[in-house]
Amino acid sequence: MPTTTTTTTNTNTNTNTNTNTLTKSDPRPDSAHSEEPDAFVHYHDGGIPGKRRILTSAAAKQTFTELPRIDMRRMFSDSLEDRKELAKEVGAACRDVGFFYAVNHGVDEQVLDSTFEALEKFFKLPTQVKMETHNKKSAKFRGYEAFLEGKLDPRTRGDLKEGFLMGEDATDPEQNRPMTPSTSTPRNQWPTSPSAAFFRPAIYSYYNHMLAFSKRLLSIFALALKLPEDYFDAISTHPMTNVRAVHYPPQSVPSDVGIGAHTDFCWFTLVCQSHTREPALQVLNGNGHWVPVTPEPNTFVVNIADFLKLVTGGTWQSTVHRVRNIGLEHRYSMPFFFSPNEDAKVSVLDRFRKEGQVYDEFLVGDYFQTRLDIDRTTHLEPGDDDDDDEGKRTGAVY
Numbered sequence: 162m163p164t165t166t167t168t169t170t171n172t173n174t175n176t177n178t179n180t181n182t183l184t185k186s187d188p189r190p191d192s193a194h195s196e197e198p199d200a201f202v203h204y205h206d207g208g209i210p211g212k213r214r215i216l217t218s219a220a221a222k223q224t225f226t227e228l229p230r231i232d233m234r235r236m237f238s239d240s241l242e243d244r245k246e247l248a249k250e251v252g253a254a255c256r257d258v259g260f261f262y263a264v265n266h267g268v269d270e271q272v273l274d275s276t277f278e279a280l281e282k283f284f285k286l287p288t289q290v291k292m293e294t295h296n297k298k299s300a301k302f303r304g305y306e307a308f309l310e311g312k313l314d315p316r317t318r319g320d321l322k323e324g325f326l327m328g329e330d331a332t333d334p335e336q337n338r339p340m341t342p343s344t345s346t347p348r349n350q351w352p353t354s355p356s357a358a359f360f361r362p363a364i365y366s367y368y369n370h371m372l373a374f375s376k377r378l379l380s381i382f383a384l385a386l387k388l389p390e391d392y393f394d395a396i397s398t399h400p401m402t403n404v405r406a407v408h409y410p411p412q413s414v415p416s417d418v419g420i421g422a423h424t425d426f427c428w429f430t431l432v433c434q435s436h437t438r439e440p441a442l443q444v445l446n447g448n449g450h451w452v453p454v455t456p457e458p459n460t461f462v463v464n465i466a467d468f469l470k471l472v473t474g475g476t477w478q479s480t481v482h483r484v485r486n487i488g489l490e491h492r493y494s495m496p497f498f499f500s501p502n503e504d505a506k507v508s509v510l511d512r513f514r515k516e517g518q519v520y521d522e523f524l525v526g527d528y529f530q531t532r533l534d535i536d537r538t539t540h541l542e543p544g545d546d547d548d549d550d551e552g553k554r555t556g557a558v559y
């Protein structure tokens with residue numbers, strides 16, 4: 162990793178004031194850790210444990226209490242003005258919340274339905290079929306992750322989920338992807354049992370649709386940052402990408418989590434979640450309250466991750482989130498994680514730089530691998546408990 166003196170400006174507390182979803186009254190205290198119901202909420206930001214004071218009543222700040230909903234149809238408009246209008250909405254959501262619902266996104270609903278069917282079928286297969294691709298055999302954790310093996314919050318017994326991770330792999334013919342000798346060559350693992358033969362084509366159909374969606378979104382992000390639409394194209398010719406198929410069974414132990422509180426360490430994430438009556442995905446606002454993300458048919462949840470926070474000098478939020486599947490239904494989700502090319506060098510964008518400050522470049526692949534290793538192996542313990550995160554956490558952890 163290159164050393165860095167980069168500084169980001171905002172703390173990750175989502176307290177900007179420009180959306181119509183902002184309010185001071187929010188009655189949702191953290192309920193996952195009953196030993197400290199009204200004190201702090203704990204999470205992992207940049208792979209490092211952090212905590213945020215839970216603020217209520219007079220102490221509460223202006224922050225979001227729901228996710229904005231954005232009609233993405235204008236992504237496909239021939240009019241630059243339309244695309245700029247969309248970008249304005251997207252930019253406000255990225256700045257004030259870090260999350261938004263994307264409707265009319267252009268991904269065929271049938272693809273989503275059939276991918277969910279495939280997920281459900283895959284996770285019902287015998288353990289040995291899934292374990293053939295166990296992610297311990299893969300440097301990039303591709304393949305199957307069993308229950309409680311992930312542990313994003315060290316205070317829990319592990320994440321109550323099982324998953325399957327795949328991503329860019331130039332040797333998989335479905336990707337039609339150029340070999341890039343200067344970078345690593347991650348390999349996917351696919352189950353070889355005939356009983357699982359349906360899984361790979363289903364995941365690939367979803368993956369390829371998501372790649373197309375991501376590239377359009379990237380140009381909207383560029384516009385939202387007042388850059389030319391194709392600004393990120395040159396560093397996204399062979400992007401780092403992952404689909405993680407996840408199964409969260411209903412949880413009966415109150416202290417359990419489906420996935421512990423964390424930020425994502427890619428550029429951005431697109432989540433499609435199955436319908437559960439009880440919302441399971443939750444997003445942390447500036448008052449330390451968990452805002453539920455209600456499942457909606459044919460809708461993506463888009464969230465900004467650490468890279469975009471970094472290159473915008475902290476102006477865009479990489480917002481803490483977690484999953485608790487407290488209803489009676491099994492939940493499936495399929496996040497798609499997008500980052501630029503592994504060998505791309507990035508830094509804080511010019512318009513977010515402060516005079517007199519030195520900003521180093523860093524390699525996307527290095528940053529990504531470091532974060533992956535921290536999140537999957539280190540599980541750093543929380544620090545001292547006598548202060549909250551504000552004013553300290555800059556997100557500059559690479």
Ligand SMILES: O=C(O)CCC(=O)C(=O)O
Nearest residue numbers: 425432434442484494496
């Ligand atoms: O399952 C979800 O809704 C979100 C999962 C998630 O946050 C992640 O995989 O990073």
Ligand SMILES: [Fe+2]
Nearest residue numbers: 423424425482
């Ligand atoms: Fe996440």
